[in-house]
Amino acid sequence: MRVGLTYDLRDDYRALGGFSETALAEFDSPETIDALAGALAANGCTVERIGHIRSLTQRLVAGERWDLVFNICEGIAGRNREAQVPALLEAYGIPYVFSDPLTLSVTLDKAVAKRLVREAGLPTAPFAVIESDADARNCTLPFPVFVKPLAEGTGKGCERASKANDRKALVAAARSLRARFNQPAIAETFLPGREFTVGIVGNGAAARIVAVMEILLLQNAEPEVYSFENKELCESRVEYRLADDAEARAAGDIALAAYRTLGCRDGGRLDLRSDANAVPQFLEVNPLAGLHPTHSDLPILAGLAGMDYQSLIGEILQAAKLRTGVAAQARRRRRIPA
The missing domain is CATH 3.40.50.20 (Rossmann fold)
Structure with a gap:
């Protein structure tokens, strides 16, 4: 093929x-x-x-x-x-x-994705879109809040200043992000619990969880946030660990439901963080998950679960072939005599 x-x-x-x-x-x-x-x-x-x-x-x-x-x-x-x-x-x-244009647009805009997930009855932290200083001053979310760009990936804009403990810090953080990334910011109620990322392959009812991985920040990492800098230096700042307790399984169930709700296809990765009551909350989904074999979260969690890189790509490829009918078309072509 x-x-x-x-x-x-x-x-x-x-x-x-x-x-x-x-x-x-x-x-x-x-x-x-x-x-x-x-x-x-x-x-x-x-x-x-x-x-x-x-x-x-x-x-x-x-x-x-x-x-x-x-x-x-x-x-x-x-x-x-x-x-x-x-x-x-x-x-x-x-x-x-991978996913179609609608899903890719919807999921890149974190507020749109969260609205759809919330509409489906899945837990996601309260949030507000911050397009101006006035929006930040009028934000009614309780502090602390976490602020990040509305439509970025790879942890861009997630940093120490993203956790705003008061109004002044929120205004300053959102203003800085809007200026640097030329887009609105999104503020969410800060979630103090465990952080998970969930890898999924497949489509619709056949989609399955590869693994739930917990992200643990080491002492030399930027505290409390899986930031852009922590991600870039993950080999020395982050411990990745498979998780299979009740809270982690709940995170996996929420992730799989969100994946289906948002129409993700073939494979992807979803991020969740638990609130003060240990209830996992949807953060965002990456339907074009990074695929560096040793540095990206999806291959890392697959490897921890016993799935090597070739097998991971093979499952994603097979899901796409079945969904599109490419495999059947190739078989028919092979049966046609020259």
Whole structure:
């Protein structure tokens, strides 16, 4: 099966100039693309590296097509940036791995995702969207609150100052985030409990939990928050541990229900944190979870659960093949005589 691989490589954008290292944080390293291409090949695919959306556009216009595209493009601008490649592929009738444009747009905007999850009856912390200093001054959430950008990933904007203990700190933190990321901030009631991330593969009723992983910050980490800096330095600042007690199982159940509610496909990762009563609360979902084999949370938790990288990519690929009918089409083609 001929599989195209779409991705945003940090080095490509770094060469263009004008991008800070923070802006590049969600993009992929050559190690990730090499590992992913190798895992796809090991799962029987003929892999063609395409790259970012402009490369994809050029190749589509030139008439190139693929049986399936394994898409991990994050995009560079706007809250619909993750939806751009899937929308383009749909316009050309090419099936692809992972979620569709609607889900990718909905889940990148944390407030929209939380509203849908809340509407489904799932627990998520009270929140407010902060678009101005006035919004911050009028926020009715009890302190402390946690403030982060509305539509970012990889922990960008999550930092020591994100925990605001009073009105002055909230105004300052939200103002700083709006200026740096050119988007609204979201404030949530601060959750003091355990932090979990849940890996899921599959679709609909067949979707399953790979594992629930607890995130434990070491003494040298920024306290109380799985921040951008802690994530980047996770090898020395974070302990990852599988969790299977009642609270962790509840986190897994909530994550799986949210995954289905939001229409996630093929695989993803959801973040939760418990409140003061040890009740896990939905934080956000990453339907394009990082896939670096040793540095990204989904492969880390899969490895702790006994699933190697090749098998993880194989399960995601198989889920997409079944969903799109690509596997059946390939079988039919093999039966047609030359």
